[in-house]
Amino acid sequence: MQTCVSSFCRVVFASLGVMLGTTGAVWAADLGQAQAPVVEAPFSMPPSWSFHITPYGWLTALNGTETVRGRTVKVHASFVNIVEKSDTLVGLMGNFEARNGRFALYGDLVWSSIGFARNNVRTRAPAPGVTTTVGRALGLDIQMAIAEIGAAYEVARTGSLAFDLLGGARYWYQEADISFEIDRTVGIADLELVGARALARSGAVDWLDPVIGARVRYAVAPGHELFLRGDIGGFGVGSDSSWQAIGGYGFELGTYQGIVFSGVIGYRALSVDYAQGEGRQRYEFDMLQHGPVLGLSARF
Template identity: 40%
Template sequence: MRVPMFMSVALAIFATAARADGTPQWSAQTSPIKPGPSGWHFKFTPYAWLPWINGDATVKGRDFTINQNPGQVLSSLDFAWMSYQEARRGAITLFSDVMFTKNSDSDSFARSHQFSAHVEGSVGAALSADYKQWIVEFGGMYETNRWRMGPGPGEADTTLDLLVGGRYWHQELDVDLSLDGTLDIRNLVIERGIALARSGGVDWVDPFLGARMVYQHSPTDSFVFRGDIGGFSVGSKMTWQAIATYNFYLGSHAAIDFDGYLGYRALSVNYVQGSGIDRYEFDVVQQGPVVGITGKF
C-alpha cells in the first residue's frame, strides 16, 4: 500500500516541530503557547460518514474484491453510531472517536475472484455479505505552535497539535457463496444449500502518530486538517487517515455553543492474520463526505 504524498510531507513537519529534548521549537513567526483558560473544555460531536469502500478481503482463505459506493452502503445499513469526544485544558487535548456499523445482506460488498491464491479451485460466486465493524480511536494531543495572523487581538490564529494514539478494530465478515461444481468447501459452513465463509471476530490495535492544524478564519468559522499514520506491523501492516473539515457557528442553547461541520474523511488499513484456509486479510480504503454537529461546553 502506497502512502500518499501529503502524509510524507506531514511527517516532515512532525519531525521538526520539537527539539530532541522534547521542548517546543519556535520560529521567528510563532509565539509561545499562551496559558489556556482554567478548567477543562469539552466537545461532543455526533456525525455521519458515508464512504466509498474499495479494496480486497480474504475470508477463510477465499479472496474477494470490495467495491461499494455510499448509496450501496446506506441501502444495506442496519445500524450505525459515530461520535467524536474531546477534552482540552491549555495545550493538552484528550480525544476519542467511536464508530460502529452493521450491514446485512449486501450483494455489492464482496465480489468473488475467479481463483484464490490460498485455496485450490474457484471460490464460487459471492451471493451476499454481512459486515460488522467497531473502530474505537483514543489518544492525546499537545499544542506545539500558534501563529498569529494579524497584529491585533481578535485576528485569526493557526494552531498545530501533535498527536499520538491507538485505534482498536473489531470486524466480523460473513460471505455467502454459491455451491457451484468447483467450489472447495474446506473450512466453510454449509447452511440451506449455501456455503458460508465466516471470519468470526477479528480484533487488533494500531498505534499511530499524527498532527492537527486548525485555521480560525473568523470567530464563527474555521478549517481543520488532520492526518495520522500507524500500524507499523504492531497491529496492521499499515494504516493512515486524513480528515479536512469546515466548521461554522450555528448558535447557543443552555450555555452550550453549537457548530456544524462539513468535510471529507479517508481511512485506510491493511491487516493480515493466519495463512492458507485460515487466512484473514482486510486491505481497504474508506473515503467519503462527513457531516456533524459539535456541542461545546
C-alpha cells in the first residue's frame, strides 16, 4: 500500500512539475513581452547651422551723375581709370551668410575710397538757384560705405534648382568732394578755396533703403554652384529707387581643418538714385556701379 501511494505521489508531482514548467515558460514569455521596450522611429532633427564668410574684391566702374552743393558733374570711369587716380580704392568688402535648412540670414559690406581724374568727370548745369561761378571740374573724390542685412527663405526646390525670396535693408553712407577751376570770384562763399581750386564738400550723407528680391541657385555638380540674384529697393523711403543684379559661380577648392574653401567669380551691378535738399544744399547721387567680383569663401 505504501509503495502504491509513493508511486502515485511521484506521478502527481511529476505532472505538476511539467505543468508548472510549461506555465512558467508561458509566464516568462508573457512577462518578457510585457517588459520589451517599445522602439519608436526617432524624430527627424532640423539641420544644423552652416556659415559662409566671403571676403571679395569688386572691380568697380561708375557711370552717372554726382551733385554736391548744387554743382553737378557727370561721371564716366572704368575700373582702370579709378585705380590710376585713387590712393585707396578698396578698404573692406565681405559677405556673410548663415543658413539653417530653408532659412538664411545674410549681410554684405562694401567700403571704398574712390577718386576720379579730370578726364573722367564733366561739369553739368548747376541746380536751380546756383550761379555758375566755377569752371570745369578737376576731380571728384567719394568715400562710400554700403551695408546690407536681410533674410532669405527657400520657397521652392526642383532637383538641383532652388529658388529663394529675400527681404532686408541697405544702408548708404557717403562723403563727396568736387574740385573746380575758379572762373569768377563772386558767388562762391559756400565753397572752400584751395589754391586755384574751389571745393564743394558734401559732408556726411546717409540713408536707408528697404530691399526685396529673389535668388536662384543651381548645383551644377557637388561643390559647384551657379547663382543669380536680383533686388529692388528705395521706394521713396530712402532713395527714389535702387536695383541690384549679381550673377556668379562658386567652386570648391578643398577642405582644411573642417573648413571648406571655395572660389567665387561673378559680376555685380548696383544702381541708386538719391537726392536731398535744394539749391546750394542740393546733394544727389544717381549712379550705376558695376564690375567683376572675385572672392574666396570659407564654409563651416
